[in-house]
Amino acid sequence: MTANGEPAQVHLNLFVSGCGHHTAAWRDSGSAVDRLGDITFWEELARTAERGRMDAVFFPDGQAARTDALTSGPTWFLEPLTTLSAVSRATEHIGLVASVSSTFWDPFHVARMVASLDHISGGRAGINLVTSQLDAEARNHGMDALPNHAVRYARAGEFAATLVKLWSSWPAEAVVADRQGVYTDVSQLKAVDHHDRWFSVAGPLNIPEPPQHRPVVFQAGVSEPGRDLAAAWADGVFTVAWDAQGARGFRSDVRARTAAVGRDPDTVKIMPGLVVSLGSTEEEAQRRRRHLDDLLSVEDGLRDLSSFLGVDVTGWAPDSVVPELPPPSGTDAPAGRYALVRHIVDHTAVRGGSSTGRDDRRRPTVRELLGYLAAGGGHATVVGTPEQVADEILRWVDCGAADGFNIMPPSLPDDLTEFVDHVVPLLQARGRFRRGYEGKYLRDNLLGHRSTDGRSPA
Numbered sequence: 492m493t494a495n496g497e498p499a500q501v502h503l504n505l506f507v508s509g510c511g512h513h514t515a516a517w518r519d520s521g522s523a524v525d526r527l528g529d530i531t532f533w534e535e536l537a538r539t540a541e542r543g544r545m546d547a548v549f550f551p552d553g554q555a556a557r558t559d560a561l562t563s564g565p566t567w568f569l570e571p572l573t574t575l576s577a578v579s580r581a582t583e584h585i586g587l588v589a590s591v592s593s594t595f596w597d598p599f600h601v602a603r604m605v606a607s608l609d610h611i612s613g614g615r616a617g618i619n620l621v622t623s624q625l626d627a628e629a630r631n632h633g634m635d636a637l638p639n640h641a642v643r644y645a646r647a648g649e650f651a652a653t654l655v656k657l658w659s660s661w662p663a664e665a666v667v668a669d670r671q672g673v674y675t676d677v678s679q680l681k682a683v684d685h686h687d688r689w690f691s692v693a694g695p696l697n698i699p700e701p702p703q704h705r706p707v708v709f710q711a712g713v714s715e716p717g718r719d720l721a722a723a724w725a726d727g728v729f730t731v732a733w734d735a736q737g738a739r740g741f742r743s744d745v746r747a748r749t750a751a752v753g754r755d756p757d758t759v760k761i762m763p764g765l766v767v768s769l770g771s772t773e774e775e776a777q778r779r780r781r782h783l784d785d786l787l788s789v790e791d792g793l794r795d796l797s798s799f800l801g802v803d804v805t806g807w808a809p810d811s812v813v814p815e816l817p818p819p820s821g822t823d824a825p826a827g828r829y830a831l832v833r834h835i836v837d838h839t840a841v842r843g844g845s846s847t848g849r850d851d852r853r854r855p856t857v858r859e860l861l862g863y864l865a866a867g868g869g870h871a872t873v874v875g876t877p878e879q880v881a882d883e884i885l886r887w888v889d890c891g892a893a894d895g896f897n898i899m900p901p902s903l904p905d906d907l908t909e910f911v912d913h914v915v916p917l918l919q920a921r922g923r924f925r926r927g928y929e930g931k932y933l934r935d936n937l938l939g940h941r942s943t944d945g946r947s948p949a
């Protein structure tokens with residue numbers, strides 16, 4: 492519910508990933524595996540998402556070739572800000588969001604590139620400010636390993652503060668463009684003069700203020716410092732949640748932190764990922780999904796699962812229900828991964844229902860578990876009819892678990908097209924999703940009129 496008692500509007504982003512979020516999607520005969528370097532593929536996806544009136548298209552990013560995984564799939568992608576510059580010319584309304592690493596980038600570069608994208612797109616740029624995750628990335632940027640978590644987040648906070656100062660350092664009003672001879676009223680320029688622990692930036696930015704004033708900032712970390720970073724600086728949070736209960740706790744915590752720093756919690760939109768497989772019946776949706784799961788290498792999947800669990804499960808039969816999980820090994824297995832597998836096995840409904848336990852009939856089979864891990868690995872998953880998917884989206888929003896979702900199609904473009912053609916109209920018919928873009932800017936469409944000037948937070 493909104494403050495005036497209306498049911499809340501849903502927000503939807505398209506979260507792109509190669510041929511789709513299912514790691515075996517590229518092997519499907521109709522996949523776009525030969526188009527990953529072809530800009531028209533990405534333009535078409537963005538146009539489909541725009542036809543579905545989605546808030547934004549989101550391109551994740553990383554800074555290392557995944558040589559460990561390159562044999563089993565195309566894990567590369569075009570550099571997102573470059574790609575989005577092209578996509579902006581093929582679209583008119585949809586927001587354009589790229590991940591940017593505060594660990595490897597410099598705030599002046601990012602402020603300049605994102606301000607440029609905001610100008611090019613007429614006010615549709617956004618970033619997902621991440622702190623990066625792999626030592627392999629650090630080794631491409633003059634480091635032996637990633638800085639520790641606390642250091643990464645300390646730098647991220649200073650990075651965000653510097654970005655915001657840079658974006659407002661050459662106010663739009665200062666550009667007079669008087670052909671008699673005055674281009675900029677330099678008395679209105681604001682020195683940045685940021686000299687702190689990580690960055691030393693004199694400023695001002697060498698581009699006038701972007702149309703949105705402040706391009707939209709998302710954040711995607713779940714740790715305490717990640718949540719605090721979101722509370723201080725973000726307009727939205729991308730998160731991962733297997734069920735509504737966990738998501739609800741996370742959302743209320745981020746909202747409380749946002750209020751504690753003096754910002755209106757409604758100006759931070761919490762958007763978990765949602766993996767959606769559709770069919771005109773539940774059985775058809777299940778069949779589509781099983782088709783992708785059948786393309787997975789069971790051998791590779793069981794090897795990865797063995798490392799998650801810290802015990803050898805390579806002998807598990809693919810089509811049997813997952814056996815009782817061995818206890819955590821205590822030493823070898825990453826605790827978060829073990830907990831995730833345990834949670835999926837214990838809380839998953841199978842018959843093609845939802846990951847939330849609504850249709851809880853039996854535990855998943857080994858192949859189904861590998862499929863859940865292979866498509867979004869821990870993000871909420873719905874396999875069902877358009878009505879079931881729309882119901883699930885509204886159930887999460889109405890119980891305070893989400894403001895909307897990052898839609899993660901298992902296979903692209905087909906699962907996106909299905910979503911846009913069959914789920915979006917249902918949400919619109921129920922009065923819960925826009926039929927046209929309300930605003931010119933991403934910030935307006937995501938946040939409504941609350942912060943159109945982009946000059947908050949306090």
Ligand SMILES: Cc1cc2nc3c(=O)[nH]c(=O)nc-3n(C[C@H](O)[C@H](O)[C@H](O)COP(=O)(O)O)c2cc1C
Binds near residue numbers: 551711713729897
């Ligand atoms: C939906 C989503 C998208 C993410 N995208 C990226 C990305 O593109 N690049 C990246 O390095 N990290 C990405 N991350 C990882 C996080 O930003 C963050 O670095 C990670 O969760 C560790 O931070 P934490 O300890 O605060 O959770 C993403 C996380 C989520 C949930």
